[in-house]
Amino acid sequence: MSEKIVNDFSITIGTVNGSGSQTANNTILRSLFKMGIPVSGKNIFPSNIQGLSTWYTIRVNKDGFTARRDAHEIVICMNSNSFSQDLANVLPGGAFFYTDSIKLDITRDDIEVYRLPVKDIMREQKDVPKQLKDLVANMVYVGVLAQSIGIDLEQIRTALDYHFKGKQKPIDLNFKVIEKSVEWAKGNLEKTDPYFVKPMNKNDGLIMTDGNTAAAIGSIYGGVQFMGWYPITPGSSLAEGIIEYLPILRKREDGKHTYAVIQAEDELAAIGMAIGAGFSGLRAMTATSGPGLSLMTEFAGLAYYAEVPVVIWDVQRVGPSTGLPTRTSQGDLTFTHYIGHGDTEQIILLPGNANECFEFGWRAFDIAENLQSPVFVLSDLDLGMNQWMAKPFEYPNEPMDRGKVLWEEDLEKLNGDWGRYRDVDNDGIPYRTVPGNKHPASAYFLRGTGHDENGNLTEDSATWTRMLDRIKKKYYKAVEFIPAPIIEKKKGAKIGIIAMGSTELAVREARHQLETEANIKSDSMRIRGIPFAEDVPKFIESHEQNYVFEMNRDGQLYQLLLGEYPHLADHLISEAFNDGLPATAQWILDSILIKEKI
Amino acid sequence: MAEPLQMAGSKIKVNRIGLQKTDYRGNLTTLCQGCGHNSISNQIIAACYEANILPEDVVKFSGIGCSSKSPSYFLSRSFGFNSLHGRMPSVATGALFGNKYLHGIGVSGDGDTTNIGMGQFKHVIRRNVPLVYIIENNGVYGLTKGQFSATAEVGLNLKYQGVNSYMPIDIPKEALIAGASFIARSFAGDPKQVKELLKAALSHRGIAILDIISPCVTFNNSDEAYHSYAWGREHEVAIHDLSYVPPSEEITVDYAEGEFKEVTLHDGSKILLKKLEREYDPTSRVDAMRVLEESDNSESLLTGLIYIDPDRPDLIEQHNLVDEPLNRLNESDLRPAADTIDMINNLMF
Numbered sequence: 050m051s052e053k054i055v056n057d058f059s060i061t062i063g064t065v066n067g068s069g070s071q072t073a074n075n076t077i078l079r080s081l082f083k084m085g086i087p088v089s090g091k092n093i094f095p096s097n098i099q100g101l102s103t104w105y106t107i108r109v110n111k112d113g114f115t116a117r118r119d120a121h122e123i124v125i126c127m128n129s130n131s132f133s134q135d136l137a138n139v140l141p142g143g144a145f146f147y148t149d150s151i152k153l154d155i156t157r158d159d160i161e162v163y164r165l166p167v168k169d170i171m172r173e174q175k176d177v178p179k180q181l182k183d184l185v186a187n188m189v190y191v192g193v194l195a196q197s198i199g200i201d202l203e204q205i206r207t208a209l210d211y212h213f214k215g216k217q218k219p220i221d222l223n224f225k226v227i228e229k230s231v232e233w234a235k236g237n238l239e240k241t242d243p244y245f246v247k248p249m250n251k252n253d254g255l256i257m258t259d260g261n262t263a264a265a266i267g268s269i270y271g272g273v274q275f276m277g278w279y280p281i282t283p284g285s286s287l288a289e290g291i292i293e294y295l296p297i298l299r300k301r302e303d304g305k306h307t308y309a310v311i312q313a314e315d316e317l318a319a320i321g322m323a324i325g326a327g328f329s330g331l332r333a334m335t336a337t338s339g340p341g342l343s344l345m346t347e348f349a350g351l352a353y354y355a356e357v358p359v360v361i362w363d364v365q366r367v368g369p370s371t372g373l374p375t376r377t378s379q380g381d382l383t384f385t386h387y388i389g390h391g392d393t394e395q396i397i398l399l400p401g402n403a404n405e406c407f408e409f410g411w412r413a414f415d416i417a418e419n420l421q422s423p424v425f426v427l428s429d430l431d432l433g434m435n436q437w438m439a440k441p442f443e444y445p446n447e448p449m450d451r452g453k454v455l456w457e458e459d460l461e462k463l464n465g466d467w468g469r470y471r472d473v474d475n476d477g478i479p480y481r482t483v484p485g486n487k488h489p490a491s492a493y494f495l496r497g498t499g500h501d502e503n504g505n506l507t508e509d510s511a512t513w514t515r516m517l518d519r520i521k522k523k524y525y526k527a528v529e530f531i532p533a534p535i536i537e538k539k540k541g542a543k544i545g546i547i548a549m550g551s552t553e554l555a556v557r558e559a560r561h562q563l564e565t566e567a568n569i570k571s572d573s574m575r576i577r578g579i580p581f582a583e584d585v586p587k588f589i590e591s592h593e594q595n596y597v598f599e600m601n602r603d604g605q606l607y608q609l610l611l612g613e614y615p616h617l618a619d620h621l622i623s624e625a626f627n628d629g630l631p632a633t634a635q636w637i638l639d640s641i642l643i644k645e646k647i
Numbered sequence: 648m649a650e651p652l653q654m655a656g657s658k659i660k661v662n663r664i665g666l667q668k669t670d671y672r673g674n675l676t677t678l679c680q681g682c683g684h685n686s687i688s689n690q691i692i693a694a695c696y697e698a699n700i701l702p703e704d705v706v707k708f709s710g711i712g713c714s715s716k717s718p719s720y721f722l723s724r725s726f727g728f729n730s731l732h733g734r735m736p737s738v739a740t741g742a743l744f745g746n747k748y749l750h751g752i753g754v755s756g757d758g759d760t761t762n763i764g765m766g767q768f769k770h771v772i773r774r775n776v777p778l779v780y781i782i783e784n785n786g787v788y789g790l791t792k793g794q795f796s797a798t799a800e801v802g803l804n805l806k807y808q809g810v811n812s813y814m815p816i817d818i819p820k821e822a823l824i825a826g827a828s829f830i831a832r833s834f835a836g837d838p839k840q841v842k843e844l845l846k847a848a849l850s851h852r853g854i855a856i857l858d859i860i861s862p863c864v865t866f867n868n869s870d871e872a873y874h875s876y877a878w879g880r881e882h883e884v885a886i887h888d889l890s891y892v893p894p895s896e897e898i899t900v901d902y903a904e905g906e907f908k909e910v911t912l913h914d915g916s917k918i919l920l921k922k923l924e925r926e927y928d929p930t931s932r933v934d935a936m937r938v939l940e941e942s943d944n945s946e947s948l949l950t951g952l953i954y955i956d957p958d959r960p961d962l963i964e965q966h967n968l969v970d971e972p973l974n975r976l977n978e979s980d981l982r983p984a985a986d987t988i989d990m991i992n993n994l995m996f
Contacts, residue, residue: 079996211996256995266991272981274973275744277737298983298991305969307980309744313737314770321730321737321767328728328738329706329745330974332981347731411982441992444985449978483974484706484726485746491703494719494727506719 051142054243056086056111058122061138062190063131067099069184070127072212072223073191074105078436079208080200081109082257085249089115089554091435091631096282096374102131109246115438116555117631122244123198125165125190129153144197144242146190161242163197165189170229177222188223192230197238198246202231256439260406260432260551263442264336264362265290267410269298270445274331276310277322279341282374283430284364287336288312316341320348320361327352327359328495330454330483332414334360338430339368339381342388349423350389351497354520356470356479358417358452362426364433367629376629377430379550380601383608385425386579392517396527397579398426401535401553403439405577406432409532411445416530418452420523421481429600431631432551453480457488465490469504470516477522524580531578534585542570544641545592547621549576549606552598552632559637567642576606581613589617596644598637600627663699671696673721683835683861683876684714684783688721690838691752691781694845695722698893705750706742710735710764713790714756714783714861722752733764736771739778740962746972747963750849751778758788761797761816772825775853777961779845782818782856783835785863786874793866800873805866818858819953820939823932829855830935830954834879835862840950846891847952852913853961860948879948886938886951888921912957920952929955 060077064070071092078090088109095101108115126135126147133153139145141159148167155162167189171177177185195205206224213219264287268276273295278288292310299307313319319335326333337345342363352359365381367373386395396416398409409426417424453474455467465488470479479502482491493504500516501507535553539560548556556573563569574588574595589595589610597607604623611618624640661667671692676685695705702724709715711732718727730738735753743751760768760782771778786803788794795808797816804810822830829851831844841859848855862868862876870877887908892898894915908920910929920929928934935954942949969976 082996208996256992258995262995270982270988272978274976274981275741277741294991297994298987299981301969303969304967306967307969307973307976309966309968309973311740311774314766317734318737318740318767318770321734322741325708325728325730325738325741326744327741329742331741331745333741348734351731436996439995441995442988444988445982449982482726483745484742484749485703485972485974487701487703489703489724492724492726494707494729496727496729497731498729 051243053245055245055247056109056249058109058244059118059120060107060123060125060194061121062105062125062127063135064103064105064127064187066095066097066101066103068127068187070105070187072184073187075212075436076191076205076208077194077200078107079211079257080204081107081246082252082438083204083207084201084246085252086111086246087113087115087251087438089435089437091117091431093630094375102128111249111251113251114554114558114561114634116558116634118633119635125194126151127187127190142242144244146193163193163238165193166233170226170233173229174226181222185223185226188226189230192227193234193238195227196231196234197240198244200246201248202227252438254441256441257436258403258439259286259434259436260400260403260428261287261364261434262290263403263406263439264410264426264428266294266442267407268334269294271411271414272332272449273334273414274308275323275326275333277313277319277335278310279313279316279319279337281338281341283366283434284336284338284341284362286434287362287364316344317348320345320359323359324348324352324357327357332418334362336362336364338364338366340371342381342385346388349395350391350393352423353389353393353395355495355497356421356520357423358421359423360413360417360426361423362428365427365429367627373629375430377551377631378601378627378629379429379599380605380627381427382601382605385427386609394524396420396422396424396524398424398532399549399577400426400428400432401550401575401577402432403437404442407442415447415450416527419450419530420478420527421452422523427550429551453478455480455482455491457486457491460488460490468502469493470500471502472519477519477526528580528582531580531582533582534577534588535575536584536588537573539564539570539572542572543592543594544569544571545588545595546571546573546637547576547595547597547606548573549599552600555632555634555637556598558634559641562634562638563641569641569645579609586614586617589614589620593620594622595620596622596624596641598624598632600632601625602627662696664701666696668692668696670724671702671722673723674719676717676720678713678716679865681864682713683785683863684717685720686835686838687781687783687841687859687861688717690842690845691721694842694849698846698849700750700849704748705752708735708739708742708751708753710755710759712756712759712788714754715759717783718754733759733762734767735759735764736767736776736780740771740774740776743777743963745974747968748972753778753780755780755782757782757784757786757798758796761818769821769825772822772827772854772856774962775828775959777853777963779848779855779857782858783861784818784858784874785861785867786872787863787867789863789866803872817939817943818856820936822856823935823954827856827954828853828956828959831856831952832858833950834860834883834948836876836879837883837950840885840889843889843891844952847912847918850891850912850914850916851955851957853959882946882948884942884947884949885923886927886949886953887923889952890919892917892919910955910957918952929953
């Protein structure tokens with residue numbers, strides 16, 4: 050065996066979809082996390098309930114570079130259908146584990162190969178009920194891998210305890226198989242590959258969560274009162290997170306509810322309900338993905354023009370149409386920004402990690418209510434559905450901003466003299482009232498048709514222009530609310546790297562590689578919302594070359610930057626690519642090296 | 648609240664909450680003269696006035712079309728939301744959660760409901776959203792100038808469209824199948840019945856579907872057309888004579904045994920149904936379907952309260968909301984306390 054490689058490799062596990070491997074994979078991920086080693090887990094799954102091939106990729110990296118890699122040092126194959134592919138995917142010198150029920154030939158001699166005695170071990174497990182045997186069998190690879198690379202069994206137990214919510218029976222059932230497998234490996238597996246893990250203390254104080262759960266909990270801290278939603282991957286688990294945590298976080302002694310969540314008949318109804326609730330003065334939201342967002346288009350335009358606050362999460366997947374429904378993308382950016390017919394420019398937040406999913410969860414309501422506007426939050430499948438290391442969630446550091454709402458006593462003071470769309474404060478933001486206000490002058494008639502300052506129907510040209518210009522004024526005002534970009538500087542850097550969302554870790558790793566491997570120093574800017582903050586053009590201007598990296602085909606962020614800053618066009622280079630998989634540092638590195646002609 | 652004006656020598660008529668009928672009016676209509684929808688708007692005004700409903704306690708909703716314009720022609724002191732084509736039900740569903748004490752009145756048309764809006768129509772019914780859902784049904788598109796809607800009868804001949812060969816959608820039947828808790832059909836040419844049905848619907852807890860044949864004088868009013876004034880007047884068969892008795896009022900009419908049926912609504916009000924030609928029990932879904940089918944076969948316009956289930960919980964009740972209107976809750980009600988954040992972080996791995 051060559052020199053040991055510790056805490057720096059990727060493991061990919063190929064299984065059959067629906068075979069229960071998620072429990073096993075999460076157990077490995079979580080126990081590595083608890084060992085204090087920076088780690089990530091990514092589920093590369095098909096749109097299927099049962100039967101197709103699915104993969105789970107875990108990356109451990111002592112330096113915290115946990116973006117996905119294309120290289121796999123360790124591959125575990127539990128699926129005969131993906132056997133050839135899995136075998137081919139092992140890096141030379143890597144390790145290949147496969148279940149002994151696969152009777153196919155090993156055609157490589159540049160890797161270390163281990164057979165997993167799944168059948169034998171499971172045959173001995175007399176107390177595992179028959180219907181659970183296939184599920185629990187996955188624990189064989191957990192045990193053998195644990196012994197092979199050195200995963201702490203105590204941490205495995207902790208992970209199982211969490212997964213089964215402390216229920217002793219399933220914990221014991223699974224742990225026993227793991228112990229048997231460890232025992233077998235101790236006696237029978239001769240370790241010939243160099244990959245090991247060793248405890249570190251890099252994860253102290255961190256939690257593990259997925260972006261959708263973080264967004265759901267953040268929305269609850271934002272005081273969500275109404276959610277209309279329709280099932281769609283990868284948006285569903287955000288809504289389901291809200292359903293799970295609302296009763297915990299908004300529990301009252303009288304058992305009554307301060308909220309309502311409704312699964313609508315489709316996305317049109319989901320957003321229609323949310324907009325109705327927003328009009329009624331509730332903190333209202335919906336969560337969806339690209340195809341659902343397409344259906345929400347007409348309502349998005351109505352809410353924009355009629356100025357109804359509503360929060361819309363789009364957990365992006367690959368499109369157009371059904372596209373690759375279980376793969377990740379950043380392809381909805383321009384669509385979302387302009388969603389609605391006629392003149393629309395929508396406000397967008399772009400979280401890049403689970404902590405920002407939480408923060409933008411509550412912040413989006415403040416922005417929507419302050420500006421009386423839809424606010425879109427673009428996450429993606431990788432961020433939303435995979436487990437990420439995160440800092441603990443932080444309690445909102447600002448009070449709720451309910452915006453300009455007039456109640457009875459306010460109208461009394463005004464002698465009832467107010468108009469729904471008057472720009473009283475000259476900031477583009479009018480005052481509003483909500484149903485249930487008992488003042489006889491409180492009511493107005495909300496409509497998507499042309500209306501004047503008092504909300505009255507008009508088709509007058511000058512009024513139309515005036516109204517639309519005022520809404521644009523609000524859009525510029527939104528800059529004050531958009532989180533500033535995250536800028537990381539390196540002394541002597543010549544190039545800038547611009548990105549958004551979940552590519553954060555890949556960018557960070559690529560910058561490190563550029564510097565250490567090619568002596569190219571770079572600055573980076575992660576944009577966190579639209580309209581662009583003031584720092585955005587400054588950053589672009591300060592580099593001759595800015596590479597705009599994004600996970601789509603056409604360079605949508607690049608297009609929006611070009612449109613906003615045409616005079617900076619010479620400073621921008623588009624690097625857009627999307628194959629449905631989370632971005633890798635290699636992609637960023639290679640793209641820059643080619644352009645920098647090295 | 649505005650006090651009724653007392654003028655010397657004349658006493659202005661006010662309702663029990665001190666409002667005049669003019670407090671319920673809206674903007675001047677821009678629909679065609681003679682349009683059935685205007686007649687319905689007037690009956691909404693009369694019904695709310697007579698039922699002593701504060702205009703501020705009503706929210707109006709509509710989709711798109713001639714009918715959907717009409718909410719601005721009544722109850723100016725009520726909030727209104729003129730939404731999207733076919734999507735009024737979803738907007739109303741969300742909005743009514745804002746304050747659970749509000750009355751929702753939705754106005755839609757036959758195109759808005761049975762063409763583009765069939766999905767939301769069905770779902771707003773199955774959820775039993777507390778909404779008076781009026782379909783001003785004229786069998787034709789008005790604003791886009793005279794195309795067939797899905798309620799147009801087979802054989803209807805329209806000027807620029809030719810002859811309709813598709814089966815019509817029957818709104819009360821669809822409502823019945825979807826599980827509506829209140830279904831009525833009426834005729835804009837029978838304003839008294841429209842008004843009584845509206846009052847009953849406003850007292851009903853849950854969805855109240857009112858299919859009101861409301862002739863389009865411009866595009867579909869030839870004597871032989873099913874949605875015309877002439878056809879309605881000649882073929883209307885009221886299933887009973889209906890009157891609404893508010894919650895605290897005594898029933899004053901004398902009636903012989905077996906002549907009346909009485910339905911008590913959740914707020915204590917009553918609907919009195921005087922028997923006409925036949926016995927009819929509006930609490931039976933089977934009888935409802937039978938009578939609708941028979942009316943089709945006899946080519947008559949059957950009107951009245953076709954079905955009612957006064958006891959089914961509505962959507963808002965199902966959600967067990969706090970007593971205070973949701974839209975008056977503040978940060979202390981809505982944002983979990985600061986000490987919960989550690990608990991939630993501990994729930995993560």
